[in-house]
Amino acid sequence: MQNKHNKEIPGYDYNNIKKFIQRADIPFFVTLFCCLVFLGIYLLQIYFYFPENIVRLFSHAQILLSLLITVRGGYKSGYLVAIFLNVFLFFGTFYSLFILNNTHSVVNLLVPITTIIIISFIHLFFVNYNKKLTEIIAKNEDLANLNKKLLVTQIEMEEQNKLLIAYNQIIKENEEQLSYLAYIDMLTELPNRKMLINRLDQLITSTEEPDIHFAVAFIDLDNFKQVNDTQGHHIGDLLLQAIAQKLQAAIHPKDMLGRLGGDEFALIIKRPLSNENIASYINELRQLLSKDLLIENQRLPVCASFGISLYPQDGSTSAELLNCADKAMYLAKDHKEIGFEFYNDHALTDLPEKTDFDTHFNLALENEEFYLVFQPQYFASSKKLRGFEVLTRWYSPILGNVNPAQFIPIAEKKGLMILFGQWILTEACEKYKKIQSLYPHNIIMSVNISSIELMDPTFFPMVKNILNNTGVSGKNIEFEISESIFKAPMAQLTDILKKLKELDIQIALDDFGNSISYLNKLQKLPIDTIKINKVFIDDIDNSEVSNHPVASMVSLGHSMNMSVLAKGVETNTQFDYLKKQHCDCIQGYLFGKPLKEITFHRLLEELILYKNDHQLMNRQPKEVLEAISIK
Known part of the structure; x- marks a missing residue:
């Protein structure tokens, strides 16, 4: 109120x-x-x-x-x-x-x-x-x-509809991604084998061009596995990517380059070119690949072999065309100066032998088709036996004698070098154990070791295990490595060689002289012996001996506290020169070819029998072998 x-x-x-x-x-x-x-x-x-x-x-x-x-x-x-x-x-x-x-x-x-x-x-x-x-x-x-x-249901349905649209988009993207993964090589981002085969099938079954002509080039990188094993898979992958980019940038826009797998590529040349134009085109690509590639501050040599098949002459299906191109590629590897080959009837008759190598290799170890031979090595000054280089041979009941240059690459390509090398080392140690009672002198069994074996993490434990099982001392074993091993990471290489030296195993560098770019690394590694390449020994007979590079090689080896062994000595002129230059050890046909086991044992028996026979000691070791053969 x-x-x-x-x-x-x-x-x-x-x-x-x-x-x-x-x-x-x-x-x-x-x-x-x-x-x-x-x-x-x-x-x-x-x-x-x-x-x-x-x-x-x-x-x-x-x-x-x-x-x-x-x-x-x-x-x-x-x-x-x-x-x-x-x-x-x-x-x-x-x-x-x-x-x-x-x-x-x-x-x-x-x-x-x-x-x-x-x-x-x-x-x-x-x-x-x-x-x-x-x-x-x-x-x-x-x-x-x-x-x-x-109303709530409508809102929920709208939300669910939005989710369904989003899910459909994700599914569509996943399908696109799966399609990409199914047809694209993830490492090189090139079409993969499946996409290449699909494209070949499309070209073959095309109704738009009933009289179509095209070519397929099979590309295989030479010695890629060695790079992959010595430098590591990371460097190998980078090398494949660089090669893929280099080829992709060089091919014609209408052609298709793809990766079949590993170090193998394929090129579909869709244009109707003549054989001469195809050869010119492939040769340009080959020359392009022959240049070294710089991968992480390392220059890596690249070389490739090309095999070419033509449609419809060489096949009516994608499988036949790729198979023919593959066979032609193997022929190209035997003619490295050309680097490529067309598939033809000659290839059809020659290549089954290569195919048989690949097929029978897997059973050769099981069937005991491989055996060892032993080439003697002698001290140059006294002509006394230093030891033997262990070499591998393959005799197939079907293929006959197979050259190591043919089956060693197969072992490397199939990834069997570790198993193969284990068998060789085991056999060599067992043979040495048998001859100890026959020839009670310290001799050396020199075994070739590939870079693939040496850099494998299971190699050292395997070597140690074999020595323990056979009872052979490491001081009687020598591992021969090639200069290609210097491409491996230095720390890893030094570590494995030091571990081998702890077992008293000697290390020899085979084919010394191929390259002088590794001398700086050589003096940092625990190398005991350098083996001069046979090429330089052959040249002694044809050159002025006063300035021959072998003298410098011997002197260089001695300056690094390494003994020097000359390979492939076949004449007295070569032997006299090497002895004059104070070369430590000799190996070659002048002193004996690689010996089978029975001849190998007879040589040791003769050396024991005549060890105090000055007349025998003044004879060449080759003459001793001839005397053995006469007996």
């Missing part, structure tokens, strides 16, 4: 009054008001006399008030109040008529009865109405809840 100055009067909580009015039950006030009016009219009729028309108005007002109470007071509580008032009115009127003898109340006796009947019908209507309304509201709420659920 406020005064005239619009200030609130103290003591009144206006907020609570407002809240009470807002919370008030409006039907209750309506019912209360109607009841008071209804009772007021009743009292007026009892104690006062009114004209008939006024009484009729009062009756109508009572009926309307009863209806209002029934409707506005709530369909349950209002109805009961209205019934109570009209019952009260009925008994009041009855009392006024029969007790008080108020005859003008006769009309009023019918009003409550009529009103009760009317409001009862109204009440029944409201009960049914409210029931229907409740059902409708309940259904409406159900529909509202269902609508909410449908």
Whole structure:
């Protein structure tokens, strides 16, 4: 409440009054008001006399008030109040008529009865109405809840639809990736074997060009396995990637270059070129590959052999074309000065022998087709026996004698050099153990070790195990390594050689003189002996001996505290010169060819028999062998 100055009067909580009015039950006030009016009219009729028309108005007002109470007071509580008032009115009127003898109340006796009947019908209507309304509201709420659920479902479906679209996109990308992986070589990113074969099949079955002519070139890298084994797989992979990029940049846009696997590639020449143009094209690629590649600051020599097959002359399927190109490639390896070969009938007749090498090699060890021969080595000054170089030979009942130059590359390509080398070393040690009782002098068994074997982590434990099992001392074993080993990581190479030296095994460098670029590494390694390449020995007979490089090689070896052995000595002129230059040891046909086991044993027996025979000691070792042969 406020005064005239619009200030609130103290003591009144206006907020609570407002809240009470807002919370008030409006039907209750309506019912209360109607009841008071209804009772007021009743009292007026009892104690006062009114004209008939006024009484009729009062009756109508009572009926309307009863209806209002029934409707506005709530369909349950209002109805009961209205019934109570009209019952009260009925008994009041009855009392006024029969007790008080108020005859003008006769009309009023019918009003409550009529009103009760009317409001009862109204009440029944409201009960049914409210029931229907409740059902409708309940259904409406159900529909509202269902609508909410449908709305939520719609939102969820939209989200799921978005997820499905995203999943479909991922699946599509994965399919593209899988397709890429299925047809692309991951290392070089070139088409793989499967894609090359598919492309060849498409060209062969093409209906657009029924008279199509094309060529397939099979490319094989020479000596790649040696690079891979000495430099490591990482360098090998980088080399393959560099070669792939180099070839891809050089080929014609219409041609397809792919990698078949390992160090093998294939080139589909889709253009109808003549043989001369194909040869010129392939030769350009070969010349391109002949240049050294710089891989991680190392210059690596690269060379490749190409075999070419033509469609439809050489085959009607992709398999036949690749097979013919592969065979032609093997022929190209035998003609390295050319470097490529076309497949022809000559290749068809010559190549089965090579194929047989590859096929029979796996069974050769099991069938004991390999055997060892021993080429003697002598001290140049005394002509006393130094030892033997152990050489491997292969005699096949089907192929006959197979040259080591043919089967050693097969062993390397098949990854069998470790197993093959283990067999050789074991056989050499067992042979030495047998001759110890026959020839009780310290001699050396010199075994060739490839770079593949030497750099293999299982090599040293295998060597140690063989020496322990055979009882052979390491001081009687010498390992010959080639200059290609210098391409291996220096730390790893030094480590393995030092471990071998701990077993007293001697290390010899074979074919010394091929390259002078490794001299700096040579003097850092524990090398005991250098073996001068036969090429320089052959040249002694044809050159001025005063300035021959062999003298410098001998002097260089001695300056590094290494003994020097000359290979391939075949004439007395060569021997005399080498002896004059203080070459330590001699090996060659002048002193004897590689000996089979039986001749090998007879030589040792003769040397024991005539060890005090000065006449024999003055003869060449070759003459001793000839004497053995005569006996």
